[in-house]
Amino acid sequence: MGKNPQPLVPEFAKTFGVENIITDGISAQHPYGAMVVAKMAEKVSILHTHPILVFGPKQDRLGKYSAKYGNKLYWLEYETESPVNWTHYKNVTEILDTENLQEMKTELGDKLHIDKEILVRNRLFDLVIGDWDRHAKQWGWVVQNEGDAYKAIPLAGDRDNAFFTLDGLIPKVVSSKNIQPRLRSFEEEIEYIPGLVYPFDRYFLLNTPTEVFKEQARFIQETLTDDAIQNALNTWPIIIYQLHGNEIRDKLIARRNQLVDYAIAFKEEIDKQGILAEPLKGSEDAKISGDLRACFECPM
Numbered sequence: 001m002g003k004n005p006q007p008l009v010p011e012f013a014k015t016f017g018v019e020n021i022i023t024d025g026i027s028a029q030h031p032y033g034a035m036v037v038a039k040m041a042e043k044v045s046i047l048h049t050h051p052i053l054v055f056g057p058k059q060d061r062l063g064k065y066s067a068k069y070g071n072k073l074y075w076l077e078y079e080t081e082s083p084v085n086w087t088h089y090k091n092v093t094e095i096l097d098t099e100n101l102q103e104m105k106t107e108l109g110d111k112l113h114i115d116k117e118i119l120v121r122n123r124l125f126d127l128v129i130g131d132w133d134r135h136a137k138q139w140g141w142v143v144q145n146e147g148d149a150y151k152a153i154p155l156a157g158d159r160d161n162a163f164f165t166l167d168g169l170i171p172k173v174v175s176s177k178n179i180q181p182r183l184r185s186f187e188e189e190i191e192y193i194p195g196l197v198y199p200f201d202r203y204f205l206l207n208t209p210t211e212v213f214k215e216q217a218r219f220i221q222e223t224l225t226d227d228a229i230q231n232a233l234n235t236w237p238i239i240i241y242q243l244h245g246n247e248i249r250d251k252l253i254a255r256r257n258q259l260v261d262y263a264i265a266f267k268e269e270i271d272k273q274g275i276l277a278e279p280l281k282g283s284e285d286a287k288i289s290g291d292l293r294a295c296f297e298c299p300m
Contacts, residue, residue, distance in 0.1 A: 030163040032240050034075060036248075037129055037159045039232035044223050046122050047087060047142065047155045049077035080140025080157040089153065091145045098136040098200075098280070101152055104143070105296065114141075114152045114296060116208055120263075121216040122154050123201065127262050128220065128255045130186030133161040136200045136280050162186075163248055188254040193265045194273075201270050203280045204296045210267050217263035224256055 034051040041048040058070025078086050081100070085092035096104065105112050126134055140155035166185040184195060229252050233245050255262070276294040 029160045030165070031073075032236055033129075033162040034077075034159040035235050036232045037131075037162045039235055040129070040224060040229065041125065041156075043228045043232070044121065044125060044220050046118060046125060047153065048159075049080065049155070049157050051075045051077040051159070077157075080138075080155050082140075085142070087142050087155075089142055089144055093143045093145055093150070095155065096141045096143055096152075098139055098141070101141045101143075102280070104150075108150060111148065112143075112150045112152065114204060115154065116205065117212060117216060119154045119204060120208065120212050121219065122156055123205070123266070124213070124217050124220055124259060124263050126156075127190060127196065127266065128224070128252060128259060129159075129162040130164055130184065130251075130255070131159060131162045132164065132184040132196055133158070134200065135198055136203075139200070186248075186251060188251050189258070190255065190262055193262065194269050197266065197269045197273055199276055199278075199280055201266075202273055202276055202295070205267075205270055206275060206295045206297075207271060208267065210264060213263040213267040214260055217259040221256055221259055226253060229253060229256075 032053070035053060038048045038051055052075070054074050054076055056070060056072055056074055058066045060066070062070055080095065081097045082095040085095065087095070123134070126132075134156075138156065138158050140157060141152040142155055144151045144153060163186045164184070184190070184192065190196070229249055233241060233249055236245060
């Protein structure tokens with residue numbers, strides 16, 4: 001299915017009539033990235049949605065939709081919200097989106113906590129693969145019963161911006177830190193950490209100890225070895241790998257090698273940007289009683 005890049009097009013582009021150029025440039029998503037990301041996620045012990053690439057041929061059973069949707073490739077994957085536990089975790093009550101997790105927090109208070117170590121690992125993994133689009137709606141939460149308490153384990157979805165690469169002058173202008181600071185191209189070095197901090201991070205990870213970030217960065221460095229990265233990339237058909245597999249491998253290795261430094265900078269930027277002053281994007285409709293909860297661990 002096609003993606004709508006319109007939210008990323010700045011007003012000046014519409015004014016000067018270069019909107020189509022930018023729209024074309026933003027179609028820089030790697031169409032086969034999800035399968036490699038899933039393999040690497042397994043290696044560092046974080047959840048993924050088990051994406052499977054399938055071909056849907058034109059057929060009579062599709063009726064009037066056959067012409068539009070037939071003879072195309074599609075990703076099939078689990079949802080990040082489900083009443084059924086499809087993960088390997090035990091004692092799971094349900095899989096919630098971020099909005100419903102906030103509502104559950106309102107009801108349970110201190111009896112519900114998130115697995116911050118695993119969330120930090122997820123966010124540092126995002127830095128390695130260059131997935132810059134990680135707002136609140138991109139996450140599910142596997143809620144696990146622990147007797148009288150509950151633990152929410154993060155579940156990342158929608159991996160279409162891993163290995164995102166921009167080409168051309170105007171798209172690169174758009175991705176500058178002064179226009180679209182979140183729009184980051186996948187390079188060997190991360191050039192602008194502040195653009196990668198989301199309100200999501202400030203809501204869930206504000207004031208998390210630096211040592212947690214460093215420990216999780218070191219875990220990824222030790223676990224996501226060169227061989228593990230290569231094995232993940234080898235899941236691609238050879239014709240896809242030959243296009244830029246070696247280039248992506250080298251960038252992944254370079255970003256992994258610098259991950260402790262990136263982790264420290266990421267943590268410092270979360271705390272620098274501070275507590276939220278507005279509802280968490282993607283959760284505006286959550287039925288949260290009382291004053292706005294500007295961070296997950298705020299006193300109830």
